[in-house]
Amino acid sequence: MNYETVIGLEVHVELATNSKIFCSCSAHSFGTDPNEHVCPACCGMPGMLPVVNKRVVDFGMKAGMMLNCDINRVTTFDKKSYYYPDLPAAYQTTQWFAPVAVNGLVEIETSKGKKGVRIKQIHMEEDAGKLVHDIREDTTHVDFNRTSVPLIEIVSQPDLSSAEEVEAYLERLKTLLRYAKVAECEMAHGTMRCDVNLSVRPEGSDKLGVRAEMKNMNSIEAIKRAIEYETARHIDAIENGTEVLRQETRRWDDIKGKSYAMRTKETAGDYRYFPDPNVMPVVIDDEWFDSVKDSLPEFPEVKREKYISLGLSEYDATRLADSIAIAECFEDAFKVCNNAKEAANWVISDVTRVLNAKGMTYEQLTLSGKALGELINLVLDSKVSRANAKKILDALFEDESLDPVKYAEENDLVMSNDTGLVDKVIAEVIASDPKAVADFKGGKEKAIMALFGKCMKQLKGNVDPQTLRTMLIEAINKL
């Protein structure tokens, strides 16, 4: 019998706000001491009242609009019972009855073609703190820095059916949320985490199988491996009766390549949701709604088409449009240099080279596109050689405030228009290496490279390579 895997995802995304969702403590605690960013509100002390961060609602709406959701113009917060010391109030403030966004659709593309994945809802909620179990044997240490950091949870319908589709869906979410600048979405940093709900059923059946949930998955590769393992486990259980499948929460051990049962799966009733009496309904009026709508970016597909219309290849256009950081760098550079192909080449090849060398992602790019455009102009105007332009690019990565023109002048990187100087250097180099000259004249064409290198070194790269080569050959032929 053939089987199909049915997968739904719950994706938690940390929103890129400055402060927490219900208090004004900093939402950024990377590298800080434990409990540096806490107050009575996020510590769940009795009597403290939450005050909603407007930007969290802006970002919740924006995410919803990017994923084609309907926005609930009156959205409410609810309490979800949760007994665990990383949330000291013993409940999580989240959304259950009227989440900010519902009924969305995300289009993904895989080797099997295009497919729509329905979004059930997006809700805003607070994150939990961190527990450290290994400092002392007798106690658990609690750090509330992360408590109340704003999250959105994106809940899909069970429309996914393979690891490939899940990967495409997560990549699409990342792209869209990064385009909207609402989140970093870096699984390695924990700013995007994923719960995978999976069941298996005979192909063609409309009845869902027994569901297992794997929580807090934080790498796409691990998710893919877990899906393959779980699918095989479910089929084995159905066909061979190796175990009785139960609705449960499982932990994925990526090193052993196995999942383990943690607990029977909670149902919504177990959480005993009820409206949070401390947070009044958030009412989104037309002005607020329109201001968020007006701030939406162009979608990647629109940018891609625009780049193709500028004369770029489909491949280059897709690469640029895949990341908002890269797309914006390209567009800013293009505005200055007005040469799309050149700007695209610099961004795709040279900027990417520096990012890779520094171990940075596209999203960490802070290079000014305007400065890149000015640098490209220096090359196009034959004021700086390509080799030296790459040196200037490296310097721009070190200091974003650098002016490429000034930097080229101050560091002797401007190409020489002084043909007299070039002639003088060529004459000196020819005189210093008669063997190479003789070899070249005797037909060994490669011998020119040694002479060319020496000239370029003496001229510090400040000469157009083609011009130098032509002048050098002419000088030898005159001998």
Add this chain to the structure above:
Amino acid sequence: MDRETLRRLELLNQLKLTEDEKQDVLSFFELREGEHKCLEAIDTENTERMVHVLPVMTVVREDKVVKTFEREDLQRQAPETDEGYWCVPKVME
């Protein structure tokens, strides 16, 4: 509400009820269920969802970081702290 549901609720709420208390809870829920059945009989097909009993809305604040408390002040009443952490009895998932 049956005894199994009640047992589950006890567990979820970390409560231990005496037999008399269990009887009270079961009787209470029996009455409430009856009331709810009456409510369910009402046709709400075209009724707009009520999100709050009063026509109120929340205030929102700007996304600005303000440090309002020092850790030491917050931890002054904690039974135990260690290197800036609150300490709680060992818990493992």
